Amino acid sequence: MAPPPPPLGQRLLGHLRPMILILLMAQAWSVTILTLLLKLDLRTLFTYDTLRHKAFGRMWAKYGDLMSREMPLNTAALLATVRGTVLDLGPGSGSQLYQFTPGQIDVAYGVEPAVDLHVLLRAAAEKRGFEGRYKVVTAGAEPESLVPALAREGVIGEGGAEVFDEIVCVRVLCGVPRQEEVVKGLYRLLKPGGRLVVSEHVVNPWRLKEGSIVARGLQIGYHLLGWKFWAGGCCMDRDTEKSLKEAGSWSKIALERSQSWAVIPHIVGYLVKA
Numbered sequence: 001m002a003p004p005p006p007p008l009g010q011r012l013l014g015h016l017r018p019m020i021l022i023l024l025m026a027q028a029w030s031v032t033i034l035t036l037l038l039k040l041d042l043r044t045l046f047t048y049d050t051l052r053h054k055a056f057g058r059m060w061a062k063y064g065d066l067m068s069r070e071m072p073l074n075t076a077a078l079l080a081t082v083r084g085t086v087l088d089l090g091p092g093s094g095s096q097l098y099q100f101t102p103g104q105i106d107v108a109y110g111v112e113p114a115v116d117l118h119v120l121l122r123a124a125a126e127k128r129g130f131e132g133r134y135k136v137v138t139a140g141a142e143p144e145s146l147v148p149a150l151a152r153e154g155v156i157g158e159g160g161a162e163v164f165d166e167i168v169c170v171r172v173l174c175g176v177p178r179q180e181e182v183v184k185g186l187y188r189l190l191k192p193g194g195r196l197v198v199s200e201h202v203v204n205p206w207r208l209k210e211g212s213i214v215a216r217g218l219q220i221g222y223h224l225l226g227w228k229f230w231a232g233g234c235c236m237d238r239d240t241e242k243s244l245k246e247a248g249s250w251s252k253i254a255l256e257r258s259q260s261w262a263v264i265p266h267i268v269g270y271l272v273k274a
């Protein structure tokens with residue numbers, strides 16, 4: 001059973017947290033744009049995707065570790081069980097890598113489109129003891145980007161299916177474009193019996209008893225304040241649990257909801273491909 005919501009004061013503070021992120025991101029956007037203007041790098045300035053990854057990367061390089069100290073439910077224990085050939089989607093600066101158990105991972109592919117974070121990501125992998133078995137790949141999760149990038153790495157051949165024992169998505173499916181298509185693409189890449197491991201923030205389940213209509217209203221409010229733009233494409237209104245369940249046939253689904261009273265509630269757990 002889910003724990004009861006915290007006292008009102010704590011809930012109010014929780015409701016304000018996204019505002020802090022908007023302010024940090026507004027600062028990161030300003031500095032990124034100014035830096036590019038000073039360098040006369042107009043090409044990057046007018047390539048929206050590169051620009052948003054740069055701005056997000058600037059903020060995450062500075063505050064990512066801080067924002068990773070408290071992860072919902074059993075995220076840490078779950079990541080410690082990841083094994084075999086692994087796709088680590090959107091690992092950022094590698095703030096979660098210290099949760100992995102490198103000894104049980106044959107090889108991991110960290111697919112990260114924000115190239116400015118790659119130096120930190122590689123350093124985190126080495127520090128954690130991956131000893132060259134953590135490969136950093138420049139790509140997005142969208143099939144048209146991910147599949148050719150994995151083919152270049154020699155992970156998949158033509159047709160490109162069923163190669164990973166585990167696919168890890170921590171706080172990334174909230175921001176990928178065309179989530180349903182992306183998740184179906186990930187399903188295709190999993191081996192039968194392989195796990196899709198997730199710790200993701202989702203739309204507030206306000207229709208359920210444990211959900212909150214106030215938090216759902218605030219999610220709409222934050223979106224009106226430009227949350228998606230400031231936070232590099234991140235959305236608060238995604239029913240990721242539904243997308244995951246409908247992506248294909250699963251032999252086991254073990255997902256738990258966390259902080260359903262909050263503006264940033266999570267689902268944590270895994271799905272096993274049938």
Ligand SMILES: C[S@@+](CC[C@H](N)C(=O)[O-])C[C@H]1O[C@@H](n2cnc3c(N)ncnc32)[C@H](O)[C@@H]1O
Pocket residue numbers: 053056060064068089090091092093094095096111112113114117139140141142169170171172175176177233
């Ligand atoms: C909130 S951060 C989470 C980083 C890391 N997973 C963690 O929890 O510490 C979201 C990450 O997703 C990456 N990202 C954004 N768009 C993406 C896409 N289309 N495909 C894959 N990753 C993406 C961002 O660059 C960023 O590193």
